[in-house]
Amino acid sequence: MPRRLAALLLGLLLVLLPAAAEAFVWARSSDALTLDPHVANEGPTVALLQNIYEALTERDRAGRLQPLLAVSWRMLLEDPAVWEFKLRDDVFFQDGSRFSADDVVFSYRRAMAPSSGFRDYLASVVSIEKLDDLTIRIRTRGPSPGFIDNTQAIAIMSKAWAERNGAVLIPGDAASEANFAHEHANGTGPFALVSRQPQIMTELRRNENYWNRRHVALGIGTLIYRPIPQPGARVAALLSGAIDFLQDVPIQDLPRLRAQPGLTVTSGVENRTIFLGFDIGSSAPRGTRAGGRNPFADLRVRRAMNIAIDRDHLQRVVMRGEALPSGIIIPPFVNGWSRELDTPPPFAPGQARQLLAEAGYPQGFSTTLYCPNDRYVYGEETCRALVSMFGRIGIRVTLVSQSQAAQSKALAQTPGPDLFLAGWGAPTYDSEHVFSSLYHSRDGRRGAYNATGYADPRTDALIGEISSEIDHGRRDALIARLWQKLRGEQIYLPLYHQMLSYAMKDAYDIPVDVSNMPKFKLVAAPAR
Structure with missing residues (x-):
């Protein structure tokens, strides 16, 4: 079935699906991976669960x-x-x-x-x-x-x-149905779970005994979460009135939605950077053909790929202005950011081809790029543009487009995918979180999301120093020192800082949350 037709049919289906009376329907591109709050440190999962569970x-x-x-x-x-x-x-x-x-x-x-x-x-x-x-x-x-x-x-x-429910331990297969907490929940938050149909709908009801009710609006009685992977279907559902709030707004539809009577669009910068990562640890990545070697283990290849990326094209053409080209994988409001670090390298495909030749790949090589198709704003379109850019310097890329659920499983493996697109925010607003999650070697405590195979004792030692330094000046100096080291090693290739837009019925006013975690407890009931 053609994608456009499938999107239209799904949009029609959403209009016909029953919803609870007075329900507020929230839609985005992908579903939560689980209801277990300690399993998946992944955006859509955390965004849903923060309505049920709370932290200190x-x-x-x-x-x-x-x-x-x-x-x-x-x-x-x-x-x-x-x-x-x-x-x-x-x-x-x-x-x-x-x-x-x-x-x-x-x-x-x-x-x-x-x-x-x-x-x-x-x-x-x-x-x-x-x-x-x-x-x-x-x-x-x-x-x-x-x-x-x-x-x-x-x-x-x-x-x-x-x-009482056998959920003390997290199973080795975190999404296993044997884990009671995978599809059941009991938190202290503003909404309680009513029902869940993975990939279809999750229904929450207002917690009438919520301890903090006097200090938040809590104007939503029933909150229904619907994942809608197809961009056209998401927009059709909003325009038809089937949903109240659209979190992942397709970029190409922003002008139309901003001009649409009865709708409101809010925009802002997200705490998230989109980047490429490599499998640099394997002797010969599974989906790469490069004479029996691992080209990504060679810094010259990583540098070549970095300067083969036309970030201005990604910003202007692919992202239609809704992105900021980046030279580091933290956004400007995170501690450790500097304008110098965030300046991307110049686009230089000729120099990139020379670097490949110096590394022993004058004819290039072939590899596989793994890309989530339901997670980031125009993520798949970004991957297609990268395939073309790398092709111009002789790197022949096969694109594997898959769900975020499949991508997350692949990134949890050792070794990870040959070449992959990912996004990361710093919820602590500090570089230490990024170092610990993405650069530290996988040792059972840190490095859980380091799918690259990068393991450097000096980097690990610096991360340890940063975590224990109580003098803010010395700590910031250590952070700057480590960023300079990592920027030179180019373990990841930053692409852009992601912009955010929310679209909703104009009865609501929900500003962009910088962490892309909209807080529905703060939403007031619409005026009658």
């Missing part, structure tokens, strides 16, 4: 850290390797049980498991203990001033609920 802290729409389940915290003066948290005493889980320190201790230990996608956030943690029902202490491997920024990522589960 949270980021507001502008990215500022705020208290949530914790009312206060401090690094102990007598022992700066220990953080102490005071917890709220008026919080209940959605099953009616009371929240306490036991749940925090349980959740943090669970999130530290080898199968957790969030273990990088807790890589510095040595122990967590309960002092009383409303006080916990977390000990880190030496002073860790940046640890507080990681607490917004660790969702708190009910210990009793997990024990």
